[in-house]
Amino acid sequence: xxxxxxxxxxxxxxxxxxxxxxxxxxxxxxxxxxxxxxxxxxxxxxxxxxxxxxxxxxxxxxxxxxxxxxxxxxxxxxxxxxxxxxxxxxxxxxxxxxxxxxxxxxxxxxxxxxxxxxxxxxxxxxxxxxxxxxxxxxxxxxxxxxxxxxxxxxxxxxxxxxxxxxxxxxxxxxxxxxxxxxxxxxxxxxxxxxxxxxxxxxxxxxxxxxxxxxxxxxxxxxxxxxxxxxxxxxxxxxxxxxxxxxxxxxxxxxxxxxxxxxxxxxxxxxxxxxxxxxxxxxxxxxxxxxxxxxxxxxxxxxxxxxxxxxxxxxxxxxxxxxxxxxxxxxxxxxxxxxxxxxxxxxxxxxxxxxxxxxxxxxxxxxxxxxxxxxxxxxxxxxxxxxxxxxxxxxxxxxxxxxxxxxxxxxxxxxxxxxxxxxxxxxxxxxxxxxxxxxxxxxxxxxxxxxxxxxxxxxxxxxxxxxxxxxxxxxxxxxxxxxxx
Numbered sequence: 001x002x003x004x005x006x007x008x009x010x011x012x013x014x015x016x017x018x019x020x021x022x023x024x025x026x027x028x029x030x031x032x033x034x035x036x037x038x039x040x041x042x043x044x045x046x047x048x049x050x051x052x053x054x055x056x057x058x059x060x061x062x063x064x065x066x067x068x069x070x071x072x073x074x075x076x077x078x079x080x081x082x083x084x085x086x087x088x089x090x091x092x093x094x095x096x097x098x099x100x101x102x103x104x105x106x107x108x109x110x111x112x113x114x115x116x117x118x119x120x121x122x123x124x125x126x127x128x129x130x131x132x133x134x135x136x137x138x139x140x141x142x143x144x145x146x147x148x149x150x151x152x153x154x155x156x157x158x159x160x161x162x163x164x165x166x167x168x169x170x171x172x173x174x175x176x177x178x179x180x181x182x183x184x185x186x187x188x189x190x191x192x193x194x195x196x197x198x199x200x201x202x203x204x205x206x207x208x209x210x211x212x213x214x215x216x217x218x219x220x221x222x223x224x225x226x227x228x229x230x231x232x233x234x235x236x237x238x239x240x241x242x243x244x245x246x247x248x249x250x251x252x253x254x255x256x257x258x259x260x261x262x263x264x265x266x267x268x269x270x271x272x273x274x275x276x277x278x279x280x281x282x283x284x285x286x287x288x289x290x291x292x293x294x295x296x297x298x299x300x301x302x303x304x305x306x307x308x309x310x311x312x313x314x315x316x317x318x319x320x321x322x323x324x325x326x327x328x329x330x331x332x333x334x335x336x337x338x339x340x341x342x343x344x345x346x347x348x349x350x351x352x353x354x355x356x357x358x359x360x361x362x363x364x365x366x367x368x369x370x371x372x373x374x375x376x377x378x379x380x381x382x383x384x385x386x387x388x389x390x391x392x393x394x395x396x397x398x399x400x401x402x403x404x405x406x407x408x409x410x411x412x413x414x415x416x417x418x419x420x421x422x423x424x425x426x427x428x429x430x431x432x433x434x435x436x437x438x439x440x441x442x443x444x445x446x447x448x449x450x451x452x453x454x455x456x457x458x459x460x461x462x463x464x465x466x467x468x469x470x471x472x473x474x475x476x477x478x479x480x481x482x483x484x
Contacts, residue, residue: 001127002034003027004054005174006076007041008061009068016181016197017041018248019060019090019115021170026116029168033123037171040068042180046075054080056126058119060090063380066402073106085132087122089115092402095215095382097144098152099397109137110144113158113216114202116167118142157218164202164224169232172196177240188278188301189342189371190443193244196236200229200262204250206282208305209317210346212382213250221254226261230269237274247279256290263297272298278342279303283330284322291337301340301370304330308345309363310356317349324363331367340443342371346407347432348417348425349377350388357420357428364435370443374432376425378407379416389416 005024007017017039024035036052038044057076061069073086089111093100097110109132111118121140126132134153137145142158161167175181182194201224203217224232236242253259266272278301279294291302306327308314314324334341345364347357364372379389389395394416404414410426410433417425 001031001055001123002036002053003056003058003123004049004052004076004080005035005037006046006057006059006072007037007039007175008059008072009065010040010043011065011068012043013041014181014185014195015248016170016172016175017060018170018197018199020058021172021175022167023058023089023115023119024171024174025168027120027123028171031120031123031127033120033127035171035174037174039175039180040072042176044176046072046079050079052080054084056085056087056123058087058089061088061092062090063092063095063402063405066092070104070106073104077106085109085126087111087119089119091212091216092381095212095380095386097154101144101146101152108132108145111142111158112144112154113142114160115142117161118158160218160220160222162222164222165228169235172240182240182242188244188246188276189440190340191244191276191278191300193276194240194242195244195246196240196242197246197248198229198232198236199248200224200252201249201254205254206251206321207319208307209319209349209384210377210380212380212386215382217250223255223258226258226265229262230265230271233266233271233275234269237271243275245275245277247277249280251282251285252279253281253285253290256285256287259290260293263293263299266297272296274298276300280305281330282322283326286326286330286333288333288337291333291339295337295339299339301342302330302334303342304344306343306345306363308347308349308352308356309360310352313349313352313356313360316351317346327363328367331369335368340370342373343367343369344373344375345432346375346377347429348415348420350385350416351419352377352417353419354424354428357425361428361432361435364432369439371440372436373408374429374436375407376410376413376429377416378405379414380405380407385416389414392416 005020007020027033028035038046038049059069059072085108086106087109088107093110094112097112100110101107118140125136134147138155141156144152144154147153182196184192184194188195201221203221204213205219205221207214275298277299280303283304307317309324311324331341345360347360377385379385394414406413410429415422
């Protein structure tokens with residue numbers, strides 16, 4: 001059966017939609033179904049695909065871009081007909097399946113959780129019976145839908161795919177990879193290369209108050225094998241000319257032995273000479289042996305969720321399993337092994353005082369990181385902060401502007417701070433953001449200059465005029481100063 005996947009919203013987000021690509025590859029392999037993709041994010045328009053004849057449309061959505069998903073559904077129904085089944089998944093729908101259906105009659109089915117098996121079951125069912133019935137849908141795990149009477153029915157949770165190697169590589173061939181997703185951009189901060197994302201595991205065992213990962217993965221971690229991961233990297237280098245990778249795993253270092261095996265295989269195959277890569281780690285899991293291994297394997301940068309420079313706040317929001325001292329030591333160890341550090345921080349947490357926020361600011365300034373990213377505590381659906389915001393009446397489930405869930409901007413945001421006046425919080429956040437901008441600009445200039453002086457990269461940049469405008473003045477400024 002032919003089906004259509006839509007990546008909603010013209011955001012020019014550099015994040016490749018791995019979730020949709022996995023759905024497509026899984027359905028293509030195990031159901032012999034025929035997927036098509038409309039990638040609005042890269043500039044494609046639904047109205048230009050009237051020639052398609054899908055039997056079902058699937059979408060994904062985060063919380064901030066849920067309005068774009070709704071608009072995409074509206075446009076899709078105008079093009080493909082009002083009666084075409086609409087299925088939506090992703091972290092937003094997984095966190096609020098009933099609310100999504102209650103407030104959006106144009107959506108027929110929500111997939112809550114891991115989507116590949118459930119989506120394939122829906123496709124197989126529709127292909128066999130040509131339509132969905134209440135009795136048939138009740139037999140499919142991991143979905144929510146409306147009964148004939150309009151009542152919301154949610155089935156039991158879907159079963160995870162235990163052997164992730166069963167999932168084919170993401171169907172990147174359906175997306176504008178060379179035209180958009182792997183154009184030379186600084187997907188890894190300060191590194192202008194042909195970069196794409198890769199996922200080598202699913203889930204996180206931790207329980208951070210601000211994070212909704214546990215809603216999707218239930219605090220379980222499953223892994224693609226080292227062999228699978230390296231084969232996928234070989235495929236990306238060979239077929240797409242990728243020169244850099246960003247691992248989207250919640251924390252790549254949970255299974256250190258597997259990570260070391262991946263690293264050794266990259267070295268054995270010479271891939272460490274062909275790609276640079278970045279990943280996310282946890283300070284309490286970092287050790288010298290692991291950092292040495294990933295550095296040899298081509299890793300150039302490690303991202304951390306340091307979150308706070310105050311131990312009380314850090315223990316509260318990260319469930320007491322990491323210390324400020326461990327955060328500081330992680331920075332030192334990365335520097336020792338020649339790895340750049342990106343530190344994320346979150347301020348405006350419940351019960352966090354001005355003095356505690358200033359401790360975080362001091363940590364940012366004291367411990368020299370290549371990149372610093374401050375964020376505002378935001379009550380994303382699926383997180384503990386969402387439950388708190390609902391309880392306090394900060395969010396009204398019947399009247400929500402999803403565009404307000406923007407953790408990296410002080411404007412038009414939902415804030416949950418209660419121990420500091422909001423205007424003062426925003427003043428401090430503005431100071432931290434200005435510090436981060438200056439800090440990050442210096443790091444970006446150095447990294448981009450080194451990359452731009454590579455002839456191959458210069459040729460790639462010349463084919464992308466926007467990068468000439470973005471990086472040209474910085475390079476020229478450095479050259480005029482006689483720096484290299």
